[in-house]
Amino acid sequence: MNLKELSKHLGISQTTVSRALNGYPEVSEATRARVIAAANEHGYSPNTRAQGLATGHSRCIGHVISEGDSGEMVNPIFGDFMAGAGETYAAHGYDMMVTRVGQGDEADIYRRLKARGAVDGLVMHAPRFDDSRLPVLTELGLPFVVHGRSSGASTPYSYLDVNNRSAFHEATQHLTSLGHRRIALLNGQEQLDFAIRRRQGYEQAMEEAGLPVDPTVMTQGEMTEDYGYQNAMTMLDMPEPPTAFLVSSIICAAGVRRALDDRNLRPGEDVSIATFDDCLSYFRNSAAQPVFTAMQSSVRAAGATLARMLVDRINDPTAPHTHTLWEAEFVAGASTGPIKD
């Protein structure tokens, strides 16, 4: 059933049917009611492509997900972020298009998406330091928002970010206040902006506490469970092992926990673990009482809010850029405790 058929069936012009369905005022309420009833009855939904052609926009949002460095890793936060964003899009009548792409080809994909008129806006994920995608997107003139920030960017852009620096500053302070002096940092890949900021927060707190920043207990990498395990194992076998671990993801933290277990060390007693927690739906940390002491911020909520920011931006592309910075919430869990002497 298309517009023409529906209008013929109603004995009304296509114009009127279209207007009735789109809420234009030039239609009597009686006619509108008739039209809507008939549309429902026949399960009519306007053809997306025709509608898009006529209006010039697609009512579709693009998410371009780059492969990790290894070309294999899928960011575990992906699902929850999308779930949040998806809710917003559904509420605003947008579709969501996901494109995965090898790192380095993003700019090309952006350009093509724009040229094809496939999307009305884009969400940029996992910004790196001085990210080269930013100028490309700006130049394209396609509305976009960024999940995270890119230090060193020269053009303004809208973003939603967690205050990673303060989160790691606070987590480090928590550990130092418990007496820990040798605190390992298992960070994400430090070409990613959030990891840089986390490191800065950590380093600043260490220095404020008069503690040395020791590169031998600081690592970066893709945040898998095994990454947490391997690095923790290595460090636990050092002559002077860390007494606390500050970890960038709850998935890694699980790996660290496994390492402690292997070494017969109890988290929160022998060794402390603090972690960032994205509130992943399948790895909740607050069910009864939190397993991990953590800095929490829901990535699902971030998805929903960022999507909303993008929708607003599409509706008014000339509006000033929006910057949203969320503070992660400190949650005391069972994985940290005073240092043993």
Place this chain on the structure above:
Amino acid sequence: MNLKELSKHLGISQTTVSRALNGYPEVSEATRARVIAAANEHGYSPNTRAQGLATGHSRCIGHVISEGDSGEMVNPIFGDFMAGAGETYAAHGYDMMVTRVGQGDEADIYRRLKARGAVDGLVMHAPRFDDSRLPVLTELGLPFVVHGRSSGASTPYSYLDVNNRSAFHEATQHLTSLGHRRIALLNGQEQLDFAIRRRQGYEQAMEEAGLPVDPTVMTQGEMTEDYGYQNAMTMLDMPEPPTAFLVSSIICAAGVRRALDDRNLRPGEDVSIATFDDCLSYFRNSAAQPVFTAMQSSVRAAGATLARMLVDRINDPTAPHTHTLWEAEFVAGASTGPIKD
């Protein structure tokens, strides 16, 4: 830059430009080369919507993801599955549209996607027993494939599934052969078809070994880490606790591991854990040597293959249905061992 402009710029009709770009033979190779060069130079990509309107298909695949029962949980396999599917789509020139929807509204979404002409095909996720979405999709006449199977379905459909029954049969046999007689099953939600089959495999192996199937050590639910932990804790506190756990997901298995840890039990020595392993990229189980004894099957590979099946089906919708059944691979890990006496 659109077709009209490009053709004007080349001094050639739109017809010829279109044909040159789409590989039709009615164009001299000299002209084709000129056209392609100009298209690249100006970064011309045909407008997706216009192309779709004219051809009648969207070159877009829909994935409709239902919320879990709780309305919160995002399936952790989602990201890896999408990554695999995305590769296939990219290679075949398809876009990927993701729609999240509350459980129960799927049929409506399917209908609407079809009516709007938004997608050329659909992937159905997480089929339930005698799933009501199946007849809806069949009736719609939109090409679709299923990730998993639906027992009791009366109409034929194409699917890719893991042989969950044999996987759990084999895993259970492994445990019984180690002398375990009291084996807990931490299953996924048993309205989902795969969970039913897993249970059947488990029950069959138990019966074959002459062991009782005891509902008090069998649970079902959303496969979170905490689900694994809570249920393992409960069971470990039983008067006659299980000596082995068979778990439906590596995420849950991590939770079980944590429970053992809490009770000062060593996996593979005091208590065994075997699990299904989807080869999630952020939770690899085979890095050096497998942590968990597992039945492995890559969900990313499943995504890629299933997507390919769908593309084929779209190209020839009348072809007989394809059934792909993968056997999970047994991997001996450190989490199982002979029963202690």
Place this chain on the structure above:
DNA sequence: TGCCCATTCCAAAGCGCTTTGGCAAGCTGT
């Protein structure tokens, strides 16, 4: 009654592409 203005509707153009049906050359074979 006649005029004007809302109200309500419509015909047709246009969005950017593909595709049908044809036409003009340039070849072939006789």
Place this chain on the structure above:
DNA sequence: ACAGCTTGCCAAAGCGCTTTGGAATGGGCA
């Protein structure tokens, strides 16, 4: 030299919608 191809190109229709610019209809008012 000419019919009959093939080759290479084009004009125009059409995909299903929105939107512009009118055009009827009917009520209010002088």
